[in-house]
Amino acid sequence: MGLNALRRPARPHVAAQPPAPDRTLAGRYTLRDVVGRGGMGVVWTATDRLLDRTVAVKEVTFGVHLDDGERRVLRERTLREARTAARIDHPCVTHVLDVVEEDGRPWLVLEYVPSRSLQQLVDEGGPIAWDVAARIGLDVLAGLEAAHAAGIVHRDVKPANVLVCPDGRALLTDFGIATATGESSITTTGAIIGSPSYMAPERAHGGRPGPPADLWSLxxxxxxxxxxxxxxxxxxxxxxxMAVVSEPPAPVARAGPLEPVLRGLLAKDPAERPTPAGLRDQLQAVLAGRSPAPLRPPPPAPAGAPAPHPVARDGERVQRFDAADLATLASASVQALGTVARDARDQVHHLAERHRERRAGRGPRPEDGARTASRRDASPEPTHRWRFKRRWIVVPTLVVIVVLLAVAAGLFLLAASELGWL
Incomplete structure (x- = not known):
C-alpha cells in the first residue's frame, strides 16, 4: 500500500479572504501591497501612520486544515511567541515590531527589509555559488544563535524564510511556527506542522524540537x-x-568544499551534527580557502544511484501531519530498518560461510565458476579424505624425508673429515 493511500483525507477549510488594500489595522498600520504568500499567511507592505515608515505585516491564517481547538491554541501561542520574538535584537533577524489581533487572527508587524528570498533567487537564477551560500549560512547561523539564546526555536528554516539584501547580507525571518523551549505541544492532537523538505528527522519522529533541529534545516x-x-x-x-527519516540526501554536484559541511548538518542523529561554534569554524574555513574537517567519513557512493527526484513544491510548503501520519511513518521506518538489518545479517552469514570454505581448502576459484560450486556442494567427501591424507600420510612422509636428509648430510660430513677433505 502506498503512502498516499494511508493519508487520511484532509478536513476542508475555507481560508479567510485577504483584506482589501488601504485597510488600517489597530488604527495604525495601513495595508498596501501583497509581497508574499505562504502556508501560514500573507505578507503585506504597510505604512505605520504613527511613525510614518514602511513596515511588513504578516496576516497569520493557519490555513493548514486545523480544527477550531487547534486554531485557537495556535492563535494564542502565536501572540505569546511573537512577543517573545520581539526581544530578539540582531542584524541577521528581521525585527518583530508589534503584534495585533483582528478578526480573530494574529497580525505580526515586522521590520521591512528591501530584499528577495533565497527561494526566489534559486527559482529565478538557479543554484548559487558555494562561497555565496557559505556567507549566507554564517548570517543565518548568527540569527539562529540569537533566537536560541532567547529560548526560541524557529522550526521553519528554509529558503523562503531567508531574505537576501542587495549587499549580500542575509536575514532570517518568519517565526510564525516558532516555539519557546519548554512549551507544550503545538497542537492538541499530537500533530506537527512544518515544511517536509526542511523538517529535521527528530521532528518527524514526534520529538521535541531543539536548536539542532534548526541547524539541520539550515x-x-x-x-x-x-x-x-x-x-x-x-x-x-x-x-x-519518509526520505528525511530513512534515506541519505541526494548526492551533491555543485557544493564543492561545502560538501562535508552539508553532510555533517544533515546527520540523522542530532548528536552527530556540528555545534554552532563548530559550524561557524567550518564555514569560515570554506571562505578562507581551507578544506573544513569532516565530522564523519563520507558514505560510499551507491552503484547506479537513481536520478534525483523532481522538485515537489509541497515539500517546501508548511504541512500538517496528524498523529496517524506519524504512526504510519514510524511503522514504515521500522520496516525499513528491519529490511536493512536482515540484509546485513544475510551478508554476515555469507561472509562467514566463505571464510569457512577458505579454511577448509575449498574456496571458490574464479576460473572454475559455477561448476566448482556445484561439485563442492554435491560431493563434500573428497575434502574429508584430503584432511585425512594430510594428517596421517603427507605430514609423516615429509618428516621422514627431512630426517633422512639430515642423517645423510651428517654421514657425508663425517666421511669427509676422516678422509681429510675438510
Missing part, C-alpha cells in the same frame, strides 16, 4: 541553495518526510 536550506533542488524532494509530503 543544512537542508544551504543544500537547496547550491544544488538548486531540495535534498529530499519526493512527489508527496509524506514520502518526502
Amino acid at each position: 543544512g537542508a536550506t544551504l543544500y537547496t541553495a547550491v544544488e538548486g533542488r531540495p535534498a529530499f524532494s519526493r512527489p508527496e509530503p509524506m514520502a518526502t518526510l
Whole structure:
C-alpha cells in the first residue's frame, strides 16, 4: 500500500479572504501591497501612520486544515511567541515590531527589509555559488544563535524564510511556527506542522524540537541553495518526510568544499551534527580557502544511484501531519530498518560461510565458476579424505624425508673429515 493511500483525507477549510488594500489595522498600520504568500499567511507592505515608515505585516491564517481547538491554541501561542520574538535584537533577524489581533487572527508587524528570498533567487537564477551560500549560512547561523539564546526555536528554516539584501547580507525571518523551549505541544492532537523538505528527522519522529533541529534545516536550506533542488524532494509530503527519516540526501554536484559541511548538518542523529561554534569554524574555513574537517567519513557512493527526484513544491510548503501520519511513518521506518538489518545479517552469514570454505581448502576459484560450486556442494567427501591424507600420510612422509636428509648430510660430513677433505 502506498503512502498516499494511508493519508487520511484532509478536513476542508475555507481560508479567510485577504483584506482589501488601504485597510488600517489597530488604527495604525495601513495595508498596501501583497509581497508574499505562504502556508501560514500573507505578507503585506504597510505604512505605520504613527511613525510614518514602511513596515511588513504578516496576516497569520493557519490555513493548514486545523480544527477550531487547534486554531485557537495556535492563535494564542502565536501572540505569546511573537512577543517573545520581539526581544530578539540582531542584524541577521528581521525585527518583530508589534503584534495585533483582528478578526480573530494574529497580525505580526515586522521590520521591512528591501530584499528577495533565497527561494526566489534559486527559482529565478538557479543554484548559487558555494562561497555565496557559505556567507549566507554564517548570517543565518548568527540569527539562529540569537533566537536560541532567547529560548526560541524557529522550526521553519528554509529558503523562503531567508531574505537576501542587495549587499549580500542575509536575514532570517518568519517565526510564525516558532516555539519557546519548554512549551507544550503545538497542537492538541499530537500533530506537527512544518515544511517536509526542511523538517529535521527528530521532528518527524514526534520529538521535541531543539536548536539542532534548526541547524539541520539550515543544512537542508544551504543544500537547496547550491544544488538548486531540495535534498529530499519526493512527489508527496509524506514520502518526502519518509526520505528525511530513512534515506541519505541526494548526492551533491555543485557544493564543492561545502560538501562535508552539508553532510555533517544533515546527520540523522542530532548528536552527530556540528555545534554552532563548530559550524561557524567550518564555514569560515570554506571562505578562507581551507578544506573544513569532516565530522564523519563520507558514505560510499551507491552503484547506479537513481536520478534525483523532481522538485515537489509541497515539500517546501508548511504541512500538517496528524498523529496517524506519524504512526504510519514510524511503522514504515521500522520496516525499513528491519529490511536493512536482515540484509546485513544475510551478508554476515555469507561472509562467514566463505571464510569457512577458505579454511577448509575449498574456496571458490574464479576460473572454475559455477561448476566448482556445484561439485563442492554435491560431493563434500573428497575434502574429508584430503584432511585425512594430510594428517596421517603427507605430514609423516615429509618428516621422514627431512630426517633422512639430515642423517645423510651428517654421514657425508663425517666421511669427509676422516678422509681429510675438510
